[in-house]
Amino acid sequence: MCTTCGCGGGEPKLDGQPHAHAHAHDHGPPRPGRRRVSLEQNLLAKNDALAALNRQAFAERGILALNLVSSPGSGKTTLLEQTILLLKGRVPVVVIEGDQQTSQDADRIRAAGAPAVQVNTGKGCHLDAHMVGHALESLAPAAGSVLMIENVGNLVCPAAFDLGEAHKVVILSVTEGEDKPLKYPDMFAAADLMLLNKVDLLPHLRFDVDRCLGYARRVNPGIRILHVSAQTGAGMEAWLAWIEAGRREALAARAMAQA
């Protein structure tokens, strides 16, 4: 067996076959004058450490943080606007908006009545814990707030980056394919709640709801699913109740920690 990478003896087999291994890497010891440093460092370690700090800051202030993820065009921003309007006077909501370019979404959110910070990721395809940490500094949400983080529209990359949120909420609109949960399983596996949005359009579409929900549960048997239309308001009360329950939990956990 190779003593540096462990291949060559008892290594995992793929479907009973030895795995293809090009052995392009150097199996020998490091060259004279060099030494080998063992790291075992996860590539996401840096992000995960910053996410843990965000999570701690949320816990100390009893803030419920939600990470909203979806493809572009699923109706995330409209859903957020309506959520803010409906929660007005019930729950303080603050928003971090992630987009590659423009501050149009943050402008829409502020017009709906919630403080918002726009993060432009430039070439980046996702928000990371570092960006959220800095956005928090300028937002300074009050204790007991609900923080909605609208991630960059992308069903791939945001799945990997923990922001410190309590839950990922994946939004899928019925104008998309019903097989999205199978095509982008990581995101649906990472989410605790799925909002099936734009359900008011169902009569005009050939979208098989049962098949879609079956796919979502296949990759994530425990996922909660709510049917909503941000446009007509259908199903919004259940979504608001889910948010308020989460907020009560965050406040109760804070009270317990302080007791």
Added chain:
Amino acid sequence: MHELALMEGMVQGIQEEALRQGFSRVHQVRLEVGRLAGVEVEALRFAFGPATEGTVCEGATLEILEVPGRGRCQACGREVGIQARFDLCPLCGEGFVALTSGTEMRVKDLDVD
């Protein structure tokens, strides 16, 4: 395409390690990447060059050790290899497979001086 961000984060971690362990140049980085980790190995290789410019890793070679997906079937209980994260057990076709390997993404070691 978050491979560039992953490589930038990795290089940052290595820079910090260089201060801790007192090395100034990295000749080789060995990375373990699971086949089910959701990243493209070729994109990681592509991103490595730009991510290392002006750092202790500049000019280093990147070795990627791919780790196949493996796990235990929740229905028949056998250890199996799988090709995709949410495939059913290839042996019994009934159960989901609880992964034991194949999603890792970590720096294994560095050759430095």
